Amino acid sequence: MSILDQLYEKAKKDPQKVAFPEAANEKMMQAAYECGRDGYIIPVLVGSGEELKELAVSRGYDPSVFTIVDINEETYKNELIEKYVALPGTLLKAKALGRRMTDPLYYAMVMQAVDEADVTFAGIDNTTGDVLLAGQMIIGMKPGISTISSIGLCDIPGYEGSEGSLLAVGDSAVCTNPNPEQLASIAISACDTVAALLDWEPRCAMVCYSTLGSGNGELIDKVTEALKIAQEARPDLAIDGEFQLDAAIVPEVAKKKVNRESKVAGRANVVIWPDLNVGNVAVKLIQQFGHADAYGPMLQGFNKVVCDCSRGSPVSEIKGNVVISAVRAAGQKK
DSSP states (O other): OOHHHHHHHHHHHSOEEEEETTTTSHHHHHHHHHHHHTTSEEEEEEEOHHHHHHHHHHTTOOGGGOEEEETTOHHHHHHHHHHHHTSTTOSOOHHHHHHHTTSHHHHHHHHHHTTSOSEEEEOSSSOHHHHHHHIIIIIOBOTTOOOOEEEEEEEOTTOOBTTBTEEEEEOSSSOSSOOHHHHHHHHHHHHHHHHHHHOOOOEEEEESSOSTTSSOSHHHHHHHHHHHHHHHHOTTSEEEEEEOHHHHHOHHHHHHHOOSOOSSTTTOSEEEOSSHHHHHHHHHHHHHHHOOEEEEEEEESBSSEEEEOOTTOOHHHHHHHHHHHHHHHHHHTO
């Protein structure tokens, strides 16, 4: 059974409410319908109620599979606003929030913020910037996290790592040139993500072109400073480095290069790149030459699970990311 099949089964055991603010989009509605029909999620369509009902029927879907939330219905909207402005640390007052909620993206996130939904799933019609801005404004950042980032899960044929053929990597999509504080946040977020999604005990390696001082330069200084920050902030997590990639994931290499005790060296299941340049190239190399399936990127750093899928995603990929997001949300509640 593939990792994605395992996650589908996991989602079915504890279906989460997933809000779809782009539900009128044909691909998004199909993905929401099929995931809801098959019991993986509880799909919540957010938008113009009448339009969404008409579209569902015209596309041959059973409307009873969906919960449809009409953004033009004032009573429920006012209830959401009242609950939201009562939350500690919110940025918007009632009137300003009401104006924002004419956009289904913001409406869905307000629902999520007050626990009326578990996930906001977007990205087909909204840009990544739209999703990130709304998420930061409405959902907010996790305590102690300084940046939004992403993590991906690679299933690499022939790779025999500490988690079989699986390796989590980040950030390969969002944070261009993280400073030490941001890089530490990426590592911490990545550990929390894989723990919630996969029930792993994270072993996180911060990698670059040096292993424990074998090289020098500004990038290495950044990685070692980030490592120090991450270890001080979350001593409960196994985060270590700086390692070259082979020292991080190959036990035989770790024995030669890492001359001290390490829970991570040679056994890392999470790899943190020093910047987006390295991360983006690395993932494409893994995909092209390692023939890997790469799931994600999964946004991390928000208080709750927000997903920004690729605008070119086929329905099958959207469904996979919906299920991954739902499993993450369920895992965060534990």
